[in-house]
Amino acid sequence: MPRFFCPQPLTLGAVIDLPETVAHHIHVVRLTPGEAITVFNGEGGEYTAVLCSVDKKRASAELKAFAPRDAELPYAVTLAQALPEASKMDWIVEKAVELGVAAVVPLAAQRCVVRLSAERAEKKHGHWQGIVVAASEQSGRNRLAQLAPLHDFQAWIAQQDLHRRILLSPRAEQSLADWARHQPPQALTLMVGPEGGFSEAEENAALAHGALALSMGPRVLRTETAALAALAALNGAWGGM
DSSP states (O other): OOEEEOOSOOOTTOEEEOOHHHHHHHHHTTOOTTOEEEEEOSSSOEEEEEEEEEOSSOEEEEEEEEEOOOOOOSSOEEEEEEOOSTTHHHHHHHHHHHTTOSEEEEEEOTTOSOOOOHHHHHHHHHHHHHHHHHHHHHHTOSSOOEEOOOEEHHHHHTSOOSSEEEEEOTTOSSBHHHHHHTSOOOOEEEEEOOTTOOOHHHHHHHHHTTOEEEBOSSSOOOHHHHHHHHHHHHHHHHOOO
């Protein structure tokens, strides 16, 4: 059944006007009145709805049933990802949402090749937010991962964080998988550097602010692989797949 994010109040039995983007999608895939869809607003649970009307830019649906289904991890993981080259961030955000991250924090680190002005950062944020929505629709999540604005690394690392921060570094002596096997499931933040990794000064700053350095094993992974491999490792050790 097609799933759509509708950021509006949803009440069982109500007839709602679907967002224009959703209406356009429904028109493109040629759904017709009487067909069932699933809608969610990010506050938990989902509704089965039946289409009442379909037009090129407008569509309405009646909310017929509610299911309090949840597909979240039993522990909250935040991904603090230094900006990679080109469109790699799109792929990282999409796959991280599919794997269950609760939040994504884009970081401007010293070795980042991509440098975004305030205007471009705002446009990118809107673009990535659309990817969060689409990945949530596709993967069956009924809560949206939070997407933070772009942060400067040094300013971000100096902030207080109630969650444990894990710095993924090929120079660390213990692997994430080994550490996770001996720890209870817990909320944490995964820190992933850009293509050249975090600089020595950045790693030292992270450790000085309480981060724990862990590796992904004997192989050095690309930045677009490291976060996803780490999420899969945590899912394997703590459950949630």
